[in-house]
Amino acid sequence: MAGHSKWKNIQHRKGRQDALRGKIFAKLAREIYVAAKQGDKDPANNTKLRLAIAKAKAQNMPNENIERAIKKAAGGNSSEQYEQITYEGYGPGGIAVMVEALTDNRNRTAADIRHIFSKRGGNLGETGCVSWMFERKGLLVLDRSEVNMDEEELLLLALESGAEDFETTEKAYEITTAPEKFEEVKQALEEAGLTFTTAEVTFIPSNKVHVQGEIIKDVFNLIEALEDHDDVQNVYTNFDIDDDELARYV
Incomplete structure (x- = not known):
């Protein structure tokens, strides 16, 4: 899961997550709104909504923002209609890239994403061209400095509650x-007093592409522009970078 975890570390080092917090919250609110609009407004009866809320809470999104998005969906007065689309392509160094979007204008978004890829050394591909390289998994990330138990104890708790790795x-x-075990494992860890920096059902690469040198900057520029x-x-x-290379370019 190098691409996922290392990109999160890069964002923290560069301060991007703090700088973009308002935009992150807006995107999370949209995801919650769509999940509530398309299903039950009660998270207990809507798996997609529960996952969206878990993801938002892992990003420290205020409860009032979450509740506001659900109430907006429940109100039925909004004319906003979003379509979920996944784009697939290749980036610098031959890395695989999958982009999930929620859009109210399919043509505009497709043109924008194609332009971002082509301008930054990548190319947008056909549906299915890279998705086979990823597996859908639940991912829970904990800050080691905030964990109140030793590693062996945490490992045992995670595995006993149903974790795979x-x-x-x-x-x-x-x-x-x-994916179907995500909520069960998350709940078991939460009951043990643990909190997460990431809690989501995501896509993890089954194989990785190593990048180095100047290509690293090109990879970062593409991902930043897309996000x-x-x-x-x-x-x-699915990129992977050696730690010494990472320190040199970030």
């Missing part, structure tokens, strides 16, 4: 689950 990095513990687009909700990639 457990990985330790320099600053975090990363726990992966089958900055108002209609883009998530960007998934």
Whole structure:
């Protein structure tokens, strides 16, 4: 899961997540609104809405923002209609890129995404060209400095509650689950007093492409441009970078 976790670390180092917090909250609110609009307004009866709320809370989105998005969907007065579209393509160095968008104008968004790819050394491909390289998994990331138990105890708790994999990095513990086990594992860890920096069902690459040198900057520029687009909700990639290379370019 190098592409996912390292990109999160890069964002923190560059201060991008704080700088873009308002935009992040707006995108999360849109995701919650669409989930509530398309299904039950009660998270207990709407899995998609529960997952959207879990993702928002992991980003420290205020409860009032979450409630406002659900009430907006329940009100029925909004004329906003969003369509979920996934774009697939290749970036610099041959990395695979998947982009999930929520848009009210399919033609505008498609043209924008194509332009971003072509301007930054990538190319937009056909549906299915890279999605086979990714697996849908639940991902729970914990800041090691905030975990109130030792690693062995956490590992045992995660596995006993149904996790598939457990990985330790320099600053975090990363726990992966089958999508259907995500909420069960998350709840077990929460009951143990743990909180997450990331809690979502996401796409994790099954194979990775190593990038180095100047291509690293090109990869970062493409991902940043995609994430900055108002209609883009998530960007998934399969790049991997050595830590010493990462320190040199960030």
